[in-house]
Amino acid sequence: MNAEFPLHEHISYLNHAAVSPWPKRAQLAVSKFAEENTTFGASHYLEWIKIEEALRKRLSNLIGAASPSDIALSKSTSEALSIIAYGLEWFPGDEIIISNQEFPSNRIVWESLANKGVNLKIADISKGNAVEAIAKEITPQTKLVSISSVQYASGLKIDIDRLGKVCRESNILYCIDAIQSLGALPFNVEHNHADFVVADGHKWMMGPEGLALLYVKPDVRDKISLSQYGWHMVKHRGDYTRSTWEVAPDATRFECGSPNMLGIHALNASLSLIEEIGIDKIEQQLQSNISYLIEQLSSLPNVEILSPTSKAERGGIVTFKVADINSETLYSQLMQAKVICACRGGGVRFSPHFYTPKSVIDNAIRILKSLIK
Structure with missing residues (x-):
């Protein structure tokens, strides 16, 4: 190593x-990408798209998703959480549960929904069993639980599989901020029943800042209304002669514009190391x-x-x-x-x-x- x-x-x-x-291979990937840009411009763009496709596949494998088409590329964990928070339909009295140890990204976005009449409940997971502490806060008004898989300050690892079972049995949406575990610990959306998974690549995945994973479970995808629009999130992306458009059926619907190709090359290289080991x-x-x-x-x-x-x-x-x-x-x-x-x-x-x-x-x-x- x-x-x-x-x-x-x-x-x-x-x-x-x-x-x-970064691992050395990420540096080399970025250097090669920069040299191509300087020497050939976008001549190799079709090859760059293959790198983007490879990254989606690696991310889907890392979280155990059924398909790379379930993976959207976001700018950050905060942006990914905001897409979820402001895509869901809320009614006065709806409840969200988080823990008292969350990083601000997984707190502020939910607090911001207060003007919609949404109540944020904070479970104290500092003592005793974290899953039980969260489960005690669930009521018939609870719509979503959002939790970090590993807490950023204490390092407490949550039993996300067990919590997912609790949410499924209570018919509650389940969001996991996996930034402190992806690349460090096994993770599987089939086992933890997550509806949403978010994680920036610059921690345990050893990638650059500014590129994040956003997973939305396929049968929940249509529950997220869109607030960002552009050429990249349409079904027939690249067909610029069309005068009509429709939303892409896969997770690229959450990507309104041009992808972060520089970050994609770096993170793809870093994940290749995780895959090899x-x-x-x-x-x-x-x-x-x-x-x-x-x-x-x-x-x-x-x-x-x-x-x-x-x-x-x-x-x-x-x-x-x-x-x-x-x-x-x-x-x-x-x-x-x-x-x-x-x-x-x-x-x-x-x-x-x-x-x-x-x-x-x-x-x-x-x-x-x-x-x-």
Whole structure:
């Protein structure tokens, strides 16, 4: 993996839950694409479309979707959530349930529906079983549950398959923000019964910012009204002589204009690496790193791990705090020492990936230990 991730020797990169480094093949794909643009313009556009088709197929395989035609390419998780939120029909008194640990993307968009008379209910998943806490909030007025598969600050992994069963039995729409798990953990829409899945590619999928997955279950697709229109979202895309048009039958109906071809080339290359290694092996190696990180943190004085430590409840995030040291101060000191991390949830967040060498974790722990002293 050293050839794919030639990270600078002076940094310890533990921030994949924020923005991941690209694998070398993504850099090469973008360089090749840039050279083609500079030398040949759009002469190779038909080949670029094949890369776009390959990306849709890889994304559909990654989430276990039935067909690449179920995959739309959005600009971001927030945009994808907004397409869902403002595409569904709402009535006064309708309820949406989220958790009290959601990233703002999966909170603000639902809060914005208050002027339509929609009530947002927030389940406290900080103590006890998260699925049960959400299920307790369900009433006959509940229309949708939206949850992050892994919580960005605590690292809590939700039992999304079980929650999906609860939603299906209650005839409730189910939306999963999978940005903190796709590329790190197995995911299957057939098993979790999701109606919607959203995820930007710049975290565990190791792609660029500005390109996201939007999955809409085929039998729910017509429930999403459109508010963006253009040449790309029509059935006969590319036939510019037509004076009439109709909405595309597949997920491209949610893509109003020209695709982000630069991002498509990069993300497709990154996902090819995930495909080659296999998501099960990636999860195994990532969890080995997480176990090692927890073990090393637990050996330090005055360190409290805030994230779940059981394998059933953890993704790729370990958040911790140190007694008598302000977490923001500690974060700043770690960053100055080239330990690339984040300050989240009242602590410092470390998030290695499957390829992260143990030596990188060891170096971060050595620096942390010196700061504690």
